[in-house]
Amino acid sequence: MKKIRLLTVDDDKFIRHLVHKTLRSQYSEFDIQEAENGRKAQAMLQRHSFDLVLCDWEMPEMTGLELLEWVRMQTQLEGQPFILVTSLDKKDNVVKALQAGVDDYIAKPFTPEQLFNKVMKQLVKSGRLTQEEAASMGRKERIAASGGAEVLATGGGAGKPKKVRKGPKGKALLVYGEDKTAVTLREINKREALLLVKREDIQPELAGLVSLGLVAGSDDDPLKVSVRGYISSLQLAERNPKTASLFIRVQFLKQDAETAELFDRVLNTPI
Numbered sequence: 270m271k272k273i274r275l276l277t278v279d280d281d282k283f284i285r286h287l288v289h290k291t292l293r294s295q296y297s298e299f300d301i302q303e304a305e306n307g308r309k310a311q312a313m314l315q316r317h318s319f320d321l322v323l324c325d326w327e328m329p330e331m332t333g334l335e336l337l338e339w340v341r342m343q344t345q346l347e348g349q350p351f352i353l354v355t356s357l358d359k360k361d362n363v364v365k366a367l368q369a370g371v372d373d374y375i376a377k378p379f380t381p382e383q384l385f386n387k388v389m390k391q392l393v394k395s396g397r398l399t400q401e402e403a404a405s406m407g408r409k410e411r412i413a414a415s416g417g418a419e420v421l422a423t424g425g426g427a428g429k430p431k432k433v434r435k436g437p438k439g440k441a442l443l444v445y446g447e448d449k450t451a452v453t454l455r456e457i458n459k460r461e462a463l464l465l466v467k468r469e470d471i472q473p474e475l476a477g478l479v480s481l482g483l484v485a486g487s488d489d490d491p492l493k494v495s496v497r498g499y500i501s502s503l504q505l506a507e508r509n510p511k512t513a514s515l516f517i518r519v520q521f522l523k524q525d526a527e528t529a530e531l532f533d534r535v536l537n538t539p540i
Contacts (some may be wrong), residue, residue, distance in 0.1 A: 278306070355376065441464065
């Protein structure tokens with residue numbers, strides 16, 4: 270997996286450490302450099318290239334807004350992704366940041382998930398990562414950290430999706446790499462699906478990218494859609510290591526507008 274180089278700028282050492290720890294815990298291959306003020310960040314940006322700048326607004330010597338304005342005037346930094354981190358969440362401050370060319374804005378206090386999602390969104394938007402790369406980055410690490418990296422016996426960590434729909438028919442087609450296999454739909458919603466599959470038909474891995482083909486409606490006029498996702502958990506169907514079946518949970522990725530609309534129609538079509 271590719272190395273991603275980030276610059277975090279904040280005069281508060283604790284905040285810099287927090288950002289560093291939060292992002293590295295999500296993906297260990299982040300190369301995170303730090304600057305305690307805008308002036309030092311200027312010097313670093315002149316010497317090195319960064320995939321993203323994550324900068325505090327309120328700093329002595331040079332504010333985050335001033336650093337952003339300077340970055341936007343530098344020809345060699347054209348297109349530099351830049352996120353402002355601040356407690357200044359008033360409307361006029363947001364307007365100033367947008368007028369200066371900020372790519373995104375995150376208000377303190379923020380959760381680790383909010384920070385990571387903002388960073389990943391900009392890396393994809395700027396072309397530093399593809400959607401597929403972003404989906405798989407650190408996925409195995411995060412699953413392992415939460416205790417989900419093992420194939421669990423029935424009753425362990427699969428959980429149930431919320432707002433279960435009954436639109437799609439009971440069978441679906443799972444595409445994993447070169448393999449295609451029919452699976453049984455146990456639960457499904459806009460975010461995830463729980464599938465029952467024979468172990469002999471597929472050898473899945475956590476964080477593997479998949480496509481799930483779904484059908485709803487009548488046989489004469491069926492609705493069909495293929496949605497992309499990744500494998501977030503594996504679970505034995507029985508408390509027997511030799512069981513012939515597995516439960517596979519698939520988390521769906523963001524789909525294009527046409528697929529998302531069709532997916533929604535499939536989920537809401539009565540059987």
